[in-house]
Amino acid sequence: MCVWVTHPIDRTCQKKDHSAHKGRCTTWLVKDIARKSEEIELMKEKRSKSSSICDVMKKEEELAEQHRSVGNLVRDAVQALHYPMAEKHYQKALKIHRRLACVAQRDKSTDLQIQEYFSILTLEDLGQLYKTWNRWDDALEVLQEALESLRRKMRSHGSNAASLESLAGILLSQGNIYNRQYNSQGRGPDKAKCLAAKALVEEALAIHRTASLQTDDFSLEFGPSTQNHHPYMLLELGSIYTSLELFDKARPTLKEALDLLSRRFGKESVETVTCHTYMTNLCHLHTMALVTSMSQGSACHAGMLQSSACALGSRVLVEGLTRLYIYIYIYMYTYIRMYIHMFIYIYIYIYM
Numbered sequence: 001m002c003v004w005v006t007h008p009i010d011r012t013c014q015k016k017d018h019s020a021h022k023g024r025c026t027t028w029l030v031k032d033i034a035r036k037s038e039e040i041e042l043m044k045e046k047r048s049k050s051s052s053i054c055d056v057m058k059k060e061e062e063l064a065e066q067h068r069s070v071g072n073l074v075r076d077a078v079q080a081l082h083y084p085m086a087e088k089h090y091q092k093a094l095k096i097h098r099r100l101a102c103v104a105q106r107d108k109s110t111d112l113q114i115q116e117y118f119s120i121l122t123l124e125d126l127g128q129l130y131k132t133w134n135r136w137d138d139a140l141e142v143l144q145e146a147l148e149s150l151r152r153k154m155r156s157h158g159s160n161a162a163s164l165e166s167l168a169g170i171l172l173s174q175g176n177i178y179n180r181q182y183n184s185q186g187r188g189p190d191k192a193k194c195l196a197a198k199a200l201v202e203e204a205l206a207i208h209r210t211a212s213l214q215t216d217d218f219s220l221e222f223g224p225s226t227q228n229h230h231p232y233m234l235l236e237l238g239s240i241y242t243s244l245e246l247f248d249k250a251r252p253t254l255k256e257a258l259d260l261l262s263r264r265f266g267k268e269s270v271e272t273v274t275c276h277t278y279m280t281n282l283c284h285l286h287t288m289a290l291v292t293s294m295s296q297g298s299a300c301h302a303g304m305l306q307s308s309a310c311a312l313g314s315r316v317l318v319e320g321l322t323r324l325y326i327y328i329y330i331y332m333y334t335y336i337r338m339y340i341h342m343f344i345y346i347y348i349y350i351y352m
Contacts, residue, residue, distance in 0.1 A: 029070050036063050057103065057111070060096055061118075067093035068122055075129045083133045090126040097122060116153055120146050120166065127173060136177050143174050164211040165229070168204040172233055175200035179240050187243060194243050201237045208233060231260040231271075239278055247286045254279050 040059050067089040074086035101115035123146035130139035147170045154163050178197035185193075208230060234257035241250035258275045265271045 026070050026073050029066055029073070033063065033066050033070070036066070057100055060100060061115075064093040064096035064100075064118065064122075067096070068125060071125060071129065075125070075132060078132065080133065083129060086129050087126070090122055090129065094119060094122045094126070113153070113157060116149065120150050120153070123149070124166070124170060124173075127170075131173060131177055136181055139177055140174060143170055143177075146170055147174070161211060164207055168207040168211075168233070169229060171200045171204035171207070172229065172236065175204065175240070176236055179236065179243065182243060191244060194240060198237070198240045198244065201233060201240060205233045205237060231257045231264070231275075234260070235275060235278060238282070242278070242282045242285055245285070245289055247282065247289070250282050254282060 036059065040056060040063065043056050043059065071086040071089040071093065074082045074089070097115050097119040101112055101119060103109075104112035104115055123142050127139045127143035127146060130136070130142060133139075147167070150163065150167055150170065154167070159167075175197040178193045178200065182191070182194040182197065187194075234253050238250045238254035238257060241247070241253060254275060258272065258279065261269070261271045261275050
């Protein structure tokens, strides 16, 4: 059996045991899509005799969801070679849902809301594909379309826990893309993208927290996805605050994310370690900012450097990571480098 990450698109493995892959892997799904497409065409030809419009629409909706499932499987396998295949299936799913929405609108059917909802989900999935593919402009365009459609739907029909969760997820994705674009450009003086990311993720977090207060069973209604979103919103926001040198905001935000991740996944999990690296980066950048400030002022800033950079909130917490020595080395390296810079600038100020 092949590794799970590549399993959904490993045709050789899937062919060995057809029953084990039914409904879960691309080989079976693609074959079933072809079969179902032929069945729909036959139903359309014989519609007046044996098949109603509702039967055809139901089959088409199933077909669209299978296209979307293939797109998700291929995208989540994280193999760029297959991304065009995922894009093609998402586009086919979107085309079907939009056509069904037009039919429902014409017939004034209650299915209109359902088809609009599935269209928005498909746009979100396509946006996530483009983000993984590093096609950031395409991702932003698709996610913006999903955001506008969702907000129109919420204005027309009201909001519920699912729509609020979807809204927060779209805003988080947009913020993540803007933050990536800013970091990829070397964190230059133009912070427009980073500020846009900050506004989007702060709005996503506010929506999540408001919905949590308004709905007693919020986490139960959303399921695990909500619990996953919250710490990653905090992690993304902490990273953005760090890039903007808002260290006093970054520190408690990352600490809250660390507490949530360590409780959910364990102190030595990959997720918790990732948060530790974010906190290490925060400590390093804060130190550099203080050193730069000290070099432009007087030696009295040395005391501020030591007290501020070594504050409890800036320290990389290493409890639970005692067996992962590399992270302790990162921790030691950060503080050794901080003290070296401090003494160099004091020496230059006094003797040069």
